[in-house]
Amino acid sequence: xxxxxxxxxxxxxxxxxxxxxxxxxxxxxxxxxxxxxxxxxxxxxxxxxxxxxxxxxxxxxxxxxxxxxxxxxxxxxxxxxxxxxxxxxxxxxxxxxxxxxxxxxxxxxxxxxxxxxxxxxxxxxxxxxxxxxxxxxxxxxxxxxxxxxxxxxxxxxxxxxxxxxxxxxxxxxxxxxxxxxxxxxxxxxxxxxxxxxxxxxxxxxxxxxxxxxxxxxxxxxxxxxxxxxxxxxxxxxxxxxxxxxxxxxxxxxxxxxxxxxxxxxxxxxxxxxxxxxxxxxxxxxxxxxxxxxxxxxxxxxxxxxxxxxxxxxxxxxxxxxx
Numbered sequence: 001x002x003x004x005x006x007x008x009x010x011x012x013x014x015x016x017x018x019x020x021x022x023x024x025x026x027x028x029x030x031x032x033x034x035x036x037x038x039x040x041x042x043x044x045x046x047x048x049x050x051x052x053x054x055x056x057x058x059x060x061x062x063x064x065x066x067x068x069x070x071x072x073x074x075x076x077x078x079x080x081x082x083x084x085x086x087x088x089x090x091x092x093x094x095x096x097x098x099x100x101x102x103x104x105x106x107x108x109x110x111x112x113x114x115x116x117x118x119x120x121x122x123x124x125x126x127x128x129x130x131x132x133x134x135x136x137x138x139x140x141x142x143x144x145x146x147x148x149x150x151x152x153x154x155x156x157x158x159x160x161x162x163x164x165x166x167x168x169x170x171x172x173x174x175x176x177x178x179x180x181x182x183x184x185x186x187x188x189x190x191x192x193x194x195x196x197x198x199x200x201x202x203x204x205x206x207x208x209x210x211x212x213x214x215x216x217x218x219x220x221x222x223x224x225x226x227x228x229x230x231x232x233x234x235x236x237x238x239x240x241x242x243x244x245x246x247x248x249x250x251x252x253x254x255x256x257x258x259x260x261x262x263x264x265x266x267x268x269x270x271x272x273x274x275x276x277x278x279x280x281x282x283x284x285x286x287x288x289x290x291x292x293x294x295x296x297x298x299x300x301x302x303x304x305x306x307x308x309x310x311x312x313x314x315x316x317x318x319x320x321x322x
Contacts, residue, residue, distance in 0.1 A: 021096040022127040023087055026050045029122045030207025031160055033171045036115040039071065040064050042213060043171040046204050047163050048195050055083040059195050060167045063218040066226075073222035077196055078167045090159065094133045095126035097152055105150040106136050114138050120156045121207045132206075227317035229254065234261060234311040242272070242300055247293035247312060252285040257316040262286050264294060268306040272299040280309065 029047040044063040049056060059079035066073030082089075122133040135156035141149040142157075149157070164170035198204065200219040208214045229249040233241075252258075262282030266274040277291045290312055299306070 021093055023093055024090070024095060024124045024126065025086055027086070027090070027094070027122055027124040028204060028207065029120060029160060029163070030204060031118050031120045032208055032211070033118045034116060039067060044208065044213070044215065044218065045160075045171065046195075046199060046207065046215060047160065049086060049089065049163070051086055052081055055081050056086050056089060057081050058089075058163055058166050059193070060163065060170075061196055061199055061215070062171070063199075063215055065213050065218050066221050072226055073218050073224075075196070075219065075222050077193055079193075080167050082166055089162070092155060094122055094124050095131060097133060101150075101152055102134060105153050106134060108150065109136075109138060112138065117142065118160075119209075120160060121209075122156070123207060229317045230313075230315040232313045234313040236308060236310040239268075239299060239303065239306060239308065241297040243296075243298040245293045245296040247286075247289040249314065250286050250289045253283075253314065254316070256283075256285075257318050258283060258286065259314055259316045262290050262312045262314065264290060264310055264312075266294060266297075266308045266310065268299045268303070268308055270302060270305070272301045272303070274299065274308070286314070 027049050029045075029049075031045045031047070033043045033045070035041055042065060044065075046061040046063075048059045048061075051057075057079060058081075059077065062074075062076045062078075064074040087093075116139045118137040120135045120137060124131055124133065133152075133156075135153045137153060137157055141153065160170075196219075199215040202214075202216040205214040205216055231246045231249060233244055233246070260282065263280040264282075265276075265278045265280055267276040268274050274295055274297055277294055279287050279290075282290075294310065299308070
């Protein structure tokens with residue numbers, strides 16, 4: 001009996017003297033979502049969660065790397081204030097998660113084939129110490145009905161899912177196939193916020209490890225204009241038009257970096273108006289823009305009926321890296 005009393009007293013004393021794990025008052029999360037189809041293959045999100053007077057501010061900065069020749073880098077930001085506290089959003093204290101558990105979950109599937117998923121890293125201050133809480137979310141965690149996702153990884157999935165739900169559709173709701181555009185500018189939606197300036201300065205790069213792609217590099221990429229394609233009239237025989245509308249560079253032309261000639265024929269009446277466009281050479285995906293432009297051309301009037309053969313020259317403007 002005495003031993004039992006001593007054991008209980010010792011246990012109570014140990015619990016009393018156990019250091020209190022501090023509750024975080026704010027946090028950031030970096031999420032790299034990756035797919036085995038693209039480009040792009042990687043999507044980067046930064047969540048900045050801060051307490052404010054009337055609740056909690058959630059801001060998500062979404063960054064998509066671009067391609068030097070085809071796709072502009074994209075930067076999008078959205079934010080909202082919710083009435084929940086930071087602790088209520090977290091639902092558990094990340095400072096109290098044992099490091100051994102996190103390490104074991106990260107190693108659970110080292111030799112598995114993973115075609116898509118997400119790397120999630122939370123940065124949180126635990127008292128005077130800054131801590132990184134990392135999770136590897138696998139495709140089977142996202143799509144599998146019986147994935148046996150470990151508890152801390154499952155918690156990370158649920159947390160970022162709720163943050164996505166609060167600020168708007170996330171990367172999983174985006175189109176599976178990239179929209180190749182005709183424009184030669186990078187996309188940045190909305191005015192630049194303080195958090196975006198921090199991202200550009202590298203404040204959140206640590207959330208993405210040693211990846212070559214991180215917020216600061218994507219920001220620099222977004223400041224660069226895509227090379228403008230060159231479109232010109234190469235030839236028109238037996239007569240040249242007096243008024244020329246150059247065709248747009250088709251989206252698929254941009255996507256494939258097409259450079260070369262598109263040949264076609266036109267019939268021209270006495271008023272100099274063309275008709276009966278026929279493609280004579282070149283990729284079919286360039287036809288629509290060429291036909292639309294060529295039918296707006298005008299030729300000299302009062303000539304006999306003409307059958308004109310013409311060629312449009314395209315240069316993508318892309319200088320391929322050695």
